[in-house]
Amino acid sequence: MSAMAEQAxxxxxxxxxxxxxxxxxxxxxxxxxxxxxxxxxVSPILRMAAGDDIRVQSRHLWRLLxxxxxxxxxxxxxxxxxxxxxxxxxxxxxxxxxxxxxxxxLYLDHKAERRKADDFHARQEKRNAERLAAxxxxxxxxxxxxxxxxxxxxxxxxxxxxxxxFLLATLIAVPLGILCGLSSSVNAALNPLIQIFKPVSxxxxxxxxxxxxxxxxxxxxxxxxxxxxNSAITVTLCSLWPTLINTAxxxxxxxxxxxxxxxxxxxxxxxxxxxxxxxxxxxxxFTGLRLSLGVGWMVLIAAEMLAxxxxxxxxxxxxxxNGSSASLAKIMVAVLTIGIIGFMLDRLMLAxxxxxxxxxxx
Amino acid sequence: MTKRHVTxxxxxxxxxxxxxxGAAASALTIGQAASRRAQAAKLEKDTLKLGFIKLTDMxxxxxxxxxxxxxxxxxxxSLEPQANxxxxxxxxxxxxxxxxxxxxxxxxxxxxxxxxxxDVITAFSMDLNGNxxxxxxxxxxxxxxxxxxxxxGKPVRPIKAEYLKPVIExxxxxxxxxxxxxxxxxxxxxxxxxxxxxxxxxxxxxxxSTDITGNxxxxxxxxxxxxxxxPATLEAGTINxxxxxxxxxxxxxxxxxxVPVITDYEIWKNNPEKVFGVTRAWAEKHPNTHLAVVKAxxxxxxxxxxxxxxxxxxxARIISKAEYVGADYxxxxxxxxxxxxxxxxxKRPVPDFNVFFRYFATYPxxxxxxxxxxxxxxxxxxxxxxPDSWYHDVARKVYRPDIYLAAARQLVTxxxxxxADFPWKTDGYRAPTSDNIDGVAYDGRTPNAYxxxxxxxxxxxxxxxxxxxxxx
Numbered sequence: 001m002s003a004m005a006e007q008a009x010x011x012x013x014x015x016x017x018x019x020x021x022x023x024x025x026x027x028x029x030x031x032x033x034x035x036x037x038x039x040x041x042v043s044p045i046l047r048m049a050a051g052d053d054i055r056v057q058s059r060h061l062w063r064l065l066x067x068x069x070x071x072x073x074x075x076x077x078x079x080x081x082x083x084x085x086x087x088x089x090x091x092x093x094x095x096x097x098x099x100x101x102x103x104x105x106l107y108l109d110h111k112a113e114r115r116k117a118d119d120f121h122a123r124q125e126k127r128n129a130e131r132l133a134a135x136x137x138x139x140x141x142x143x144x145x146x147x148x149x150x151x152x153x154x155x156x157x158x159x160x161x162x163x164x165x166f167l168l169a170t171l172i173a174v175p176l177g178i179l180c181g182l183s184s185s186v187n188a189a190l191n192p193l194i195q196i197f198k199p200v201s202x203x204x205x206x207x208x209x210x211x212x213x214x215x216x217x218x219x220x221x222x223x224x225x226x227x228x229x230n231s232a233i234t235v236t237l238c239s240l241w242p243t244l245i246n247t248a249x250x251x252x253x254x255x256x257x258x259x260x261x262x263x264x265x266x267x268x269x270x271x272x273x274x275x276x277x278x279x280x281x282x283x284x285x286f287t288g289l290r291l292s293l294g295v296g297w298m299v300l301i302a303a304e305m306l307a308x309x310x311x312x313x314x315x316x317x318x319x320x321x322n323g324s325s326a327s328l329a330k331i332m333v334a335v336l337t338i339g340i341i342g343f344m345l346d347r348l349m350l351a352x353x354x355x356x357x358x359x360x361x362x
Numbered sequence: 363m364t365k366r367h368v369t370x371x372x373x374x375x376x377x378x379x380x381x382x383x384g385a386a387a388s389a390l391t392i393g394q395a396a397s398r399r400a401q402a403a404k405l406e407k408d409t410l411k412l413g414f415i416k417l418t419d420m421x422x423x424x425x426x427x428x429x430x431x432x433x434x435x436x437x438x439x440s441l442e443p444q445a446n447x448x449x450x451x452x453x454x455x456x457x458x459x460x461x462x463x464x465x466x467x468x469x470x471x472x473x474x475x476x477x478x479x480x481d482v483i484t485a486f487s488m489d490l491n492g493n494x495x496x497x498x499x500x501x502x503x504x505x506x507x508x509x510x511x512x513x514x515g516k517p518v519r520p521i522k523a524e525y526l527k528p529v530i531e532x533x534x535x536x537x538x539x540x541x542x543x544x545x546x547x548x549x550x551x552x553x554x555x556x557x558x559x560x561x562x563x564x565x566x567x568x569x570x571s572t573d574i575t576g577n578x579x580x581x582x583x584x585x586x587x588x589x590x591x592x593p594a595t596l597e598a599g600t601i602n603x604x605x606x607x608x609x610x611x612x613x614x615x616x617x618x619x620x621v622p623v624i625t626d627y628e629i630w631k632n633n634p635e636k637v638f639g640v641t642r643a644w645a646e647k648h649p650n651t652h653l654a655v656v657k658a659x660x661x662x663x664x665x666x667x668x669x670x671x672x673x674x675x676x677x678a679r680i681i682s683k684a685e686y687v688g689a690d691y692x693x694x695x696x697x698x699x700x701x702x703x704x705x706x707x708x709k710r711p712v713p714d715f716n717v718f719f720r721y722f723a724t725y726p727x728x729x730x731x732x733x734x735x736x737x738x739x740x741x742x743x744x745x746x747x748x749p750d751s752w753y754h755d756v757a758r759k760v761y762r763p764d765i766y767l768a769a770a771r772q773l774v775t776x777x778x779x780x781x782a783d784f785p786w787k788t789d790g791y792r793a794p795t796s797d798n799i800d801g802v803a804y805d806g807r808t809p810n811a812y813x814x815x816x817x818x819x820x821x822x823x824x825x826x827x828x829x830x831x832x833x834x
Contacts, residue, residue: 109684123433141408143409144438146409146438146440308444308445318684321590322416322687322688324688324693327688
């Protein structure tokens with residue numbers, strides 16, 4: 001065999017190797033994102049498809065997918081066994097089957113309510129058409145449907161509330177945190193206040209917030225419902241602190257060399273904050289934000305339960321008040337929903353953090 | 363065609379055909395549409411938020427909503443369950459709610475300044491009766507030994523409160539207080555429970571200007587628990603009995619945690635229970651809207667009592683939905699359909715357990731208001747003695763039959779109600795009655811004479827000072 005032929009043989013395999021290498025690099029990159037979103041078990045499957053060692057990868061797959069699935073199945077089995085043995089005055093504690101039934105029931109309920117809304121709009125169209133036919137100059141008003149909020153509406157309301165509260169908290173906490181981090185005197189001034197207010201349960205604020213909002217927020221055509229603001233501000237008051245403290249710590253612990261470089265270059269104050277301080281303290285700020293959102297979500301449900309403001313918390317409390325045979329199962333659906341949404345919010349923050357602090361990590 | 367057409371049919375079509383309207387159904391529909399247009403054009407506000415507590419007697423609101431009576435009047439209503447009576451009242455006063463399903467005592471209490479002071483009025487009485495008093499199994503076991511029995515072994519009803527005495531003594535011997543729950547200091551339940559206890563010689567306690575717990579000199583300690591939490595609180599042993607509206611008494615039977623001993627119908631026959639309340643300012647700002655709401659509620663009441671209560675099962679089905687009362691259908695239907703189950707298996711007919719329209723139930727009688735005021739005075743919530751004229755004035759300030767009759771007149775004109783359905787000629791005082799557990803006659807025209815004729819309670823110019831009653 002000549003050298004020429006050898007080369008000709010090698011090239012395809014070499015280029016295949018390079019292609020494989022590239023594919024693997026890509027898979028590794030994707031795997032990072034998949035991990036973030038919480039579906040890391042997809043990557044071993046991709047690797048297998050790309051022709052990796054099946055045995056190694058299936059071990060990975062077992063660890064990433066098999067074990068958690070098995071644990072969930074075991075949990076469901078145990079729940080199914082134990083639940084019927086606990087008898088309450090509302091009947092036995094519901095098992096997974098009853099809970100699933102109620103989840104489906106809530107979905108059907110949602111559909112039915114939407115149908116009712118459509119009927120209502122159709123009737124309104126008809127009425128307004130009649131009115132116009134009778135008197136073309138008649139004043140026509142369109143009214144939104146005023147039926148009950150469905151389960152999905154409640155979820156949306158809760159999400160909106162938590163994000164508004166979280167946004168307000170971020171807008172207050174990040175600038176304050178930067179100030180605290182940059183100036184030790186501001187830090188000394190604010191520190192006692194932070195230390196005193198941080199451990200206060202936000203629910204203790206709720207009555208005060210309620211009173212203040214109803215006194216201050218008076219308008220004939222309000223943009224937000226009072227109850228919505230009450231819940232949101234309560235969330236703000238509690239999700240403020242983790243962001244504030246983490247931001248302050250993050251800013252305070254910037255590399256001194258960077259600060260000195262800033263001094264030498266005589267950077268403007270704004271440039272210093274946006275070019276030096278923020279980028280290097282971002283990881284910690286995001287850690288704070290993640291904590292804040294988690295705390296905010298937890299508190300929101302409690303605040304809604306206490307203040308009877310619309311949202312998932314009210315749904316739970318109303319069902320408890322209903323005391324029907326389906327109530328416990330419905331509450332269980334809500335509990336699982338709250339958990340899953342909390343998990344997704346956390347993942348969302350992680351994903352944003354990864355997107356923003358990529359440069360910092362590198 | 364539309365849902366409205368169906369409801370117009372279910373409004374006892376035969377009687378309508380007998381009226382002199384004599385119009386074909388189609389003409390009537392056009393007439394209705396025209397009147398509705400005229401109505402809708404004048405409403406000051408058409409999107410309303412009304413509050414309620416999860417009790418079966420909120421049903422007129424649910425029916426007005428589900429049967430399209432609100433919509434017929436051009437109203438778009440959302441009904442919102444409230445956590446408890448205080449929250450409901452406060453939210454009505456501060457404008458978060460346009461109006462609400464209230465305890466009859468709430469507008470009166472707010473107006474005279476017991477609790478939150480505000481001008482609240484009512485032009486619509488929602489129902490009669492509908493409550494019961496339930497005791498825990500432990501208490502019932504002691505009572506069972508002394509309650510007289512019928513030949514068939516079932517207890518003789520009504521059960522008098524004196525059979526609670528051995529219970530209270532047994533508790534005292536163990537150093538325990540006998541505690542009962544009711545739903546609000548100015549609630550019907552509070553006054554009924556006190557009436558029943560006092561009629562059996564058990565002192566339910568006084569209120570005074572400095573002590574508003576209402577336990578001064580009490581043999582039985584009464585405290586506030588929100589209705590839906592009654593069964594849970596009873597089960598936890600925090601209270602030994604309670605007086606509450608349905609479904610929370612039947613719930614105790616179903617769960618086997620307590621036994622209803624007496625209904626309020628037996629304590630005080632056909633006593634007024636809930637009202638639809640709005641603030642005076644709201645009513646003055648939205649007179650036409652207020653009329654429209656009252657019209658829709660009157661129609662809901664008529665529907666509920668139509669043709670010997672034939673609609674009650676459907677009504678029970680509607681309010682068993684999670685967004686209204688949400689308890690199981692069979693629990694709600696138990697009392698809504700004219701029966702009441704005391705002990706498990708002791709189910710008796712109580713056809714008037716819930717009355718929503720007959721006996722002019724929805725008309726806001728001054729004498730009903732005055733009975734509540736007399737009980738407030740009796741137990742010291744009104745701390746000083748007042749002349750008769752004061753009672754009549756407060757009743758006239760809070761109860762507004764003028765608005766009610768204007769709404770009724772419109773309904774009659776539109777052919778949706780009959781002339782005979784309403785007491786046009788009444789002066790606002792029901793005929794004197796002694797149809798109650800201790801047979802004391804009540805005449806709303808002479809409140810002070812009535813207060814003085816009751817056995818236990820403040821009389822004349824007495825007041826509570828510290829822990830005793832003083833006359834001055």
